Structures are given as C-alpha cells and as structure tokens.
Amino acid sequence: MHCLTVTYPAPADAGKFKAYYVATHLPLARQLPGLTSCSFAYPEPLGPAEVPFCIFQAWFADQPAMFAALQSDIGKQVAADVPNYSPLGATLFHFPVGA
Secondary structure (H helix, E strand, O other): OEEEEEEEOOOOOHHHHHHHHHHHHHHHHOOOOOEEEEEEEOOOOOOOOOOOOEEEEEEEOOHHHHHHHHHOHHHHHHHHHHHHOOOOOOEEEEEEOOO
C-alpha cells in the first residue's frame, strides 16, 4: 500500500475553502484511477506547533499506481484545480504504508 498525503496552509477564507473543497475538489480527486481509498480532515493541534489547515490522504496499491494516477488526465485536472480553493498551494508527499 502507498499513501499520498497533501497538506494545505490556512486560507484567507476558511468557509470558502471548505465549501469548494468538499463540493468540487474532493469529487474530482475521488476519480483518480487506482485510488483504493481516501480521507481528509481539518486537524487540531495537540501543542504549540502549527498544523496544516487541511490534510488529505489517498491510498494506492503501490507507488507506480500512485504515479500513474497523478499523471493521468484526472490527476492533471486535480492538480490544476488547487488554485481555485487554495491560492497558497499545497504540499504533497508520499510513502509506503507498513512493512
């Protein structure tokens, strides 16, 4: 299993971010080929450190499946949609799960 994680910085308008993200971006992201599951959350800090405003995680069978999804037409649409709700962008990273 391979996990793609996306974190977002705090937007100027949290309500606008959340409305667009849930209604438009997530349905698009859920169409990624090879996606086995995904989730998102608005994390709360447990201490003084800052946390991302939003975090998204997507699971794929393996790293090649993840890269194929990101390079697909849907993957390109998902990437191109980010500025519509997060003008400050996003941070992406990935890792194998378990072992």
